[in-house]
Amino acid sequence: MPEPSAEWWKSGVVYQIYPSSFSDSDGDGFGDLPGIIERLDHLERLGVSVVWLSPVYPSPWDDNGYDISDYTDIDPRFGTLDDWDRLRDGLHERGIRLVMDLVVNHTSDRHPWFTASRAGEDDRRDFYFWRPGREDGPPNNWGAVFSGPAWSRSEGDDEYHLHLFSPSQPDLNWENPDVRHAVHDVARWWLDRGADGFRMDVINFISKNPALPDGPVVGDHGLFTEHSINGPRLHEFLHEMHREVFTGRDTLTVGEMPGVSVEQARIHTNPANRELDMVFQFEHVDLDHGPGGKFDPRPLDLVEFKASMNRWQKGLGEVGWNSLYLNNHDQPRSVSRYGDDGRYRVESAKTLATTLHMMKGTPYVYQGEEIGMTNAHMDDIADYRDLETLNHYRTMVATGRVDHETAMAGISRMSRDNARTPMQWDSSEQAGFTSGTPWIKVNPNRTEINAEAAVADPDSVFHHYRRLIELRREDPIVVYGRYSPLMEDDPRVFAYTREWEGRRLLVLANWSDREASVEEVEDVVRPEGRMLLGTHPEPERVLAPLRPWESRVHLFD
Structure with a gap:
């Protein structure tokens, strides 16, 4: 078992597995x-x-x-x-x-809670939202995420049940x-x-x-x-x-x-x-x-x-x-x-x-x-x-x-x-x-x-x-550093700094297929620095133009 630590998830990276498609x-x-x-x-x-x-x-x-x-x-x-x-x-x-x-x-409409609720059992009826319809249809005009109204009435049901997603996903009544x-x-x-x-x-x-x-x-x-x-x-x-x-x-x-x-x-x-x-x-x-x-x-x-x-x-x-x-x-x-x-x-x-x-x-x-x-x-x-x-x-x-x-x-x-x-x-x-x-x-x-x-x-x-994940795990500036945006109106470059205990991280990223200038951020560059990570070979100077889809991470101690 991993060792307990306060707020371990701040320095961690989460990997999502979608099981049916993984292996x-x-x-x-x-x-x-x-x-x-x-x-x-x-x-x-x-x-x-x-x-x-x-x-x-x-x-x-x-x-x-x-x-x-x-x-x-x-x-x-x-x-x-x-x-x-x-x-x-x-x-x-x-x-x-x-x-x-x-x-x-919500649950499935096959969940025992819903089966009992639909049957009108006293201790389960109010587990879900049941309402009578109006003359023109469902109890209100809400729509479902997966299209159509957010209310359905199956054969044999006296009332409609609420589902903000599929009719087979009835919403639980958390008021209960x-x-x-x-x-x-x-x-x-x-x-x-x-x-x-x-x-x-x-x-x-x-x-x-x-x-x-x-x-x-x-x-x-x-x-x-x-x-x-x-x-x-x-x-x-x-x-x-x-x-x-x-x-x-x-x-x-x-x-x-x-x-x-x-x-x-x-x-x-x-x-x-x-x-x-x-x-x-x-x-x-x-x-x-x-x-x-x-x-x-x-x-x-x-x-x-x-x-x-x-x-x-x-x-x-x-x-x-x-x-x-x-x-x-x-x-x-x-x-x-x-x-x-x-x-x-x-x-x-x-x-x-x-x-x-x-x-x-x-x-x-x-x-x-x-x-x-x-x-x-x-x-x-x-x-x-x-x-x-x-x-x-x-x-x-x-x-x-x-x-x-x-x-x-x-x-x-x-x-x-x-x-x-x-x-x-x-x-x-x-x-x-x-x-x-x-x-x-x-x-x-x-x-x-x-x-x-x-x-x-x-x-x-x-x-x-793998290297990005290592940086987060090894350097607290990536976890705790103060974020400051740069070049906010530039249509191609995403740039910002992170600062922590006198150290500065500069992130430059070209989100386009054309070369992009970053001279605008000259005032945040310090004399002593090094490139921690990049998509291309390190340029001769920090503010060299970014090549198509190039990104660089520079650290100034």
Whole structure:
């Protein structure tokens, strides 16, 4: 077991595993826990200190495991609780902690709690939101994230149930103290078994306006921010959970919070408030959404992107803590989205990583990001598996709002399935992921992009990530240094400094395929300095122009 230390997660780097796509040990086409165990040396070599495991609980698999039917077991497709114990032990032996995905805004409609609630059992009816419909339909005008209304009534039901996601993912009623106690029991069960914390799925959805009123549309999906999320008892619920579950334990808690503001995040992550260690916010990854939402993407405006990142760095710089990410299971591959997945794939993947990992906060690496995996660019809707993607296609094309080609163009760029294609371990037909037929197609570029080749190449994206992780672990300036943005209005260069105890770190990153000047930052350069890391050979002078997709990290002692 890793040694306990105060706020160990500040100097750590988290690696997210999406189990169904990571490594398959038995040839059934789905990744599993034994498959992960077989790959632990890869994680140790990379140097990460935490693994975040996406859901492996029993599930009907309507939303790839985020519809949970049993919180205290393992889905047979992934293995057994004994396998989980072996994974825990294998990670802990390597000094790596294990964080579970806690999905408690909603359950599956196959969960025994919902089955009993639908049947009207007295002690379970109020575990969920049941309301009579209005003359014109559902109880209110809220929309669901995965399209359509947020209310459904199945055959035989007298009332509608609320689901902010799929109809098969009914929302739990956290106003009911029995629900909260049941969730606390689940969390304690996993911590007692050896988990080291939780990533909490859409945790700011657990408090809603109890009146469930109509409201104005907010956001891509028709959610109603002032009523359905960030509700009046959110701080109370999170503080209660901290008190009942986490007090006295050496854990990490990160809350996924769509729609959270910097000001709200400061409160949630202020240690004095005892709520969460950090949050996942979505502001920066929503900036390339066009007028029609995420599947109508627009080119990234780097000035706007920097302003968002800088605002969060400043807002949580002294109070609270940032999570740092560009990729996860819900976002397309960052090198395809923000970089150049063609000519400059390696350089841009390294530069995106440098920009992110040298900031103040805890970096998250999503599986395959460390080898520069790209979007799959699938052009047949039949190749997709993601519920959100398929619902969007059916809705948009069936209603004639867009044609097939337009819909597929947006899906190819932004579908969550871009992040869910199998991990590319080697250049073989199924990329070393499985000996069988994978549940979703392998990216054809596995012959060029794979872990085996990346580990063998000392100048690869993998080894760049490894060096970034080493810097964070070894030098407190990367962890605690004060962040100051530079060149804020430059449309191509992302630059900033970190300062700690008289030392200064200068980060220069060219987010374009053209040479870029950095003479503007001359006043922060000191006579004595050295380049710690770069994507290209060290230039003769610190302020030499940045080559296409070049980044450099300089330290001035």
